[in-house]
Amino acid sequence: MRRLLLLLIFFFLSFSCHSQNDNDNQAYSFKAGDRFGTGKWYMDREIAHVMGYQGINWLERPEREKEENTNRLLKNMNIQGDDVIADIGAGSGYHVFKMAPKAKEVYAVDIQAEMLQAIQDKKEELGVLNIQLVKGSERSVNLPENKIDKVLMVDVYHEFSYPIEMIASIKDALKPQGEIYLIEYRAEDKTVPIKELHKMSEAQAVKEMNAAGFKLKENIDNLPWQHCMVFIME
Template identity: 80%
Template sequence: MRKLAIFILLLSFFFSCKAQNNENDGNYTYKSGDRFGTGKWYMGREIAYVMGYQGINWLERPEREKEENTSKLLKNMNIQPDDVIADIGAGSGFHVFKMAPKAKEVYAVDIQPEMLQAIREKKDEAGLNNINLIKGTEQSVNLPEKTIDKVLMVDVYHEFSYPIEMITSIKKSLRPEGEIYLIEYRAEDKSVPIKELHKMSEKQAVKEMNAAGFKLKENISNLPWQHCMVFVQQ
């Protein structure tokens, strides 16, 4: 009976600690939500799971240009020959290889080695020497400080497990006049055929980016399904 009592006491202590951690850890809260969500929340938004490297075929789907109008996105970015650009959550490099011929240098950042390997193979085939592969972490983009002119994040910010830490890391990498191009499927538009957890409204994005020290310069509304929000430092 004594061993059972000790076991129950320890079990109670464990679940008590777990409940306290899940309730609030300072910046993030934990509670049940969407069945496809992580159960981790930031500023009223549930964070989505990161799409695994198994989704490379979806990233490279032939119809992506039509659905997202990447050509128009690149025009929105007004890429200059001396621009240093970072693609955060670069995936298989869909945007990287479209930007590299236009820019001075492109950093392809991803946390999955398999994604970086896919970029490496295509980079070697294309003979492009201005693409740098960076293995990021859940809390850092691992980029050199004050070197980036433009940051591109396409449908990835909503999957950051640590959005505060990631934007802080990105901010350190930006030059003073640097810009963040935050591309997210429009939550305001119910006709966009994407799970709600993988969408973001302008209002939510502005709230989170303001908290990180950025302000909305403009939201270029010429993409079929996505916001093209441009943020600069406050």
């Protein structure tokens, strides 16, 4: 009896894993690509590796404001005092701490505990009360449903291992009139000094977001190196 039970458990686990892999393979493919890439593809785009917490100094580099014009980005977002905002892939909290004084509440979402700890340390140092830390996963942002007015994703979407599942979870978290601000280095501009794997074209972003049930409201073309694409639910 015990042997039969173990065989049944093994069969169930094997079937579950096989079914999950089958579902993944319907949307994602695996092949050689960029030597710095993951080898995992979605809609003809190779997914990039997640930047580790070891790169936190690069996120906080002094020249970042000049290169990315974060202040202009925040103006593009038109943050209101009653806005609830989620920064997905918040990293060290570079944008989080700039948005917090303008918004009602900011959710800082990241999959790396070290990044969240850096935000927590700074939050305590500055005495900021309206920042909520959330440990996300590869498949979910782990946010409350129908809670978020605006989602900010800065140079992170192209690193999602499961973009379909992640955008679906973001969609659940957004209010009906919510907006996604998708910020990605412009693949169309060869002068932008970023590896091609970490860039994205407007056409590619629109294709993927359309598949997830979002449409492009506008692409605000006023940042030095990045697209500022605003998506809303269709």
